[in-house]
Amino acid sequence: MDLDQMAYRCPKAEVVETVRLEGYRLTFAAAGSGLATIFPEEGSHVDGVLWSLTGDCEKSLDLYEGYPDFYDKQEITVKNKGGREIKAIVYIMTKDYMQNFNPPGRSYLTGILKGCRQNQIPTEPILKAARKPPVPGQTQKSQPKKRKAGQER
Numbered sequence: 001m002d003l004d005q006m007a008y009r010c011p012k013a014e015v016v017e018t019v020r021l022e023g024y025r026l027t028f029a030a031a032g033s034g035l036a037t038i039f040p041e042e043g044s045h046v047d048g049v050l051w052s053l054t055g056d057c058e059k060s061l062d063l064y065e066g067y068p069d070f071y072d073k074q075e076i077t078v079k080n081k082g083g084r085e086i087k088a089i090v091y092i093m094t095k096d097y098m099q100n101f102n103p104p105g106r107s108y109l110t111g112i113l114k115g116c117r118q119n120q121i122p123t124e125p126i127l128k129a130a131r132k133p134p135v136p137g138q139t140q141k142s143q144p145k146k147r148k149a150g151q152e153r
Helices: 003-009 054-066 106-118 123-132
Strands: 014-029 036-051 071-080 085-093
Touching: 003 054, 003 106, 014 054, 014 123, 036 071, 036 085, 036 106, 036 123, 106 123
Parallel strands: none
Antiparallel strands: 014 036, 014 071, 071 085
């Protein structure tokens, strides 16, 4: 969503409008610092930016996103503010990498939040996703269980 990052990666890409993807939730996964991805979840939504891309832009994004190994591309339907449905392509992390919930690194998260502000998209859902427990089927690094005072080991 960061306009400056997209201008660098895909100079001919143009913002079309902000859109909403219903029935999906944002999460952060992969080893190390988490990277953004989405997964189906009834009752949830993800707000984002719809871009118009040239073929060269798409090839550039494919390389940047690690397509088809790290992220796959799927056709989805988003809605604009007027409720019109639009077919779009989205990058979704492959199952091999979506095994562990990991919060995003500070600079990565800052870039996403910057893109939200540039496109008038609320930042709170992003911050919430950065703290939210793993998605179904994911694992999280185990933390030692805290015991109450006087509880035996």
